[in-house]
Amino acid sequence: xxxxxRAVLKGAGGAGIVSVAVAAGIxxxxxxxxxxxxxxxxxxxDLGGALGAIGAGDASPSGDISVKAxxxxxxxxxxxxxxxxxxxxxxxxxxxxxxNALPLIAVFNMMNGAxxxxxxxxxxxxxxxxxxxxxxxxxxxxxxxxxxxxIGGCGG
Amino acid sequence: xxxxxxxxASLKGDTAEIKCLMNHVMExxxxxxxxxxxxxxxxxxxxxxxxxxxxxxxxxxxxGGISKNPYLAIRVKGAKVGDKVVVSWVDNxxxxxxxxxxVA
Numbered sequence: 569x570x571x572x573x574r575a576v577l578k579g580a581g582g583a584g585i586v587s588v589a590v591a592a593g594i595x596x597x598x599x600x601x602x603x604x605x606x607x608x609x610x611x612x613x614d615l616g617g618a619l620g621a622i623g624a625g626d627a628s629p630s631g632d633i634s635v636k637a638x639x640x641x642x643x644x645x646x647x648x649x650x651x652x653x654x655x656x657x658x659x660x661x662x663x664x665x666x667x668n669a670l671p672l673i674a675v676f677n678m679m680n681g682a683x684x685x686x687x688x689x690x691x692x693x694x695x696x697x698x699x700x701x702x703x704x705x706x707x708x709x710x711x712x713x714x715x716x717x718x719i720g721g722c723g724g
Numbered sequence: 725x726x727x728x729x730x731x732x733a734s735l736k737g738d739t740a741e742i743k744c745l746m747n748h749v750m751e752x753x754x755x756x757x758x759x760x761x762x763x764x765x766x767x768x769x770x771x772x773x774x775x776x777x778x779x780x781x782x783x784x785x786x787x788g789g790i791s792k793n794p795y796l797a798i799r800v801k802g803a804k805v806g807d808k809v810v811v812s813w814v815d816n817x818x819x820x821x822x823x824x825x826x827v828a
Contacts, residue, residue, distance in 0.1 A: 605770045605771060605785050605816075606785055610785070610787035610788075645791060645792065646791045646792075647791070648795075663789075665789055668789055669752070669754050670752065670754070670787055670788065670789060671789075672787055672789070673786070673787055673789030673790060674784060674785065674786045674787065674789065674790055675784060675785045676782060676783075676784040676798075677782065677783050677784065678781070678782055678798075679780060679781060679782070679783075680776075680779045680780060680781045680800075681776075681779075681781060681800050681801040681802040681803075682774075682781040682782050682798055682799070682800045682801075683739065683798070683799040683800065683801060685797075685798060685799045686796070686797070686798060687795075687796070687797035687798075688790060688791075688794065688795055688796050688797070689790070689791040689794065689795050690789055690790055690791060691750075691752070691788075691789050691790070691791055
């Protein structure tokens with residue numbers, strides 16, 4: 569009985585935090601979050617699930633996307649990655665670490681003159697491909713670069 | 725806990741390169757604490773937005789796969805000196821932060 573009660577309370581507490589977060593978002597009109605957080609994608613533990621959740625299951629390889637990352641990353645916790653998409657009308661860029669415990673790393677939506685360019689630093693759990701998925705004009709394109717990781721960055 | 729973020733926006737031609745450094749632990753929720761052996765709960769930025777001259781130019785969703793103390797750079801066309809840049813983030817605990825800079 570008691571464990572049940574705990575579970576209910578815990579559930580209610582969790583929902584409370586979410587609603588507070590939502591309220592906080594609404595209270596700040598300057599920041600308009602076009603899309604909420606893609607929970608299914610970010611919590612997916614396999615590559616196929618992550619790609620499916622961002623609607624990129626059928627992405628076609630493209631030479632117009634450049635993924636710049638080191639060939640060998642000594643520290644998987646900090647891997648600099650630069651993605652340049654010259655696909656016309658790039659709307660969004662997603663970054664995926666193929667062998668990460670949680671493959672989907674980030675999704676960037678570009679608008680109002682923002683170019684198809686993102687530079688950031690990611691964590692990589694193991695040697696694998698960094699996959700970039702670009703959406704443009706209703707289609708999805710992808711490109712990748714292999715990064716060898718000598719020390720994992722995902723708490724391994 | 726939300727420490728100020730560093731934002732630089734420099735103009736090359738009519739394109740502004742916006743660089744941003746945020747302070748955040750970016751816990752994935754998978755890591756175990758070395759001492760206690762318990763899983764460290766997830767605590768990471770989930771949404772980032774960027775405005776240039778009052779117009780939203782980017783909104784991003786992040787998982788825990790972005791490195792600790794995240795770095796982000798984007799490029800935006802049609803910018804001019806003096807345009808205001810505003811970068812905001814929200815994390816999965818509802819914590820949030822906003823930083824401002826002007827294009828130079």
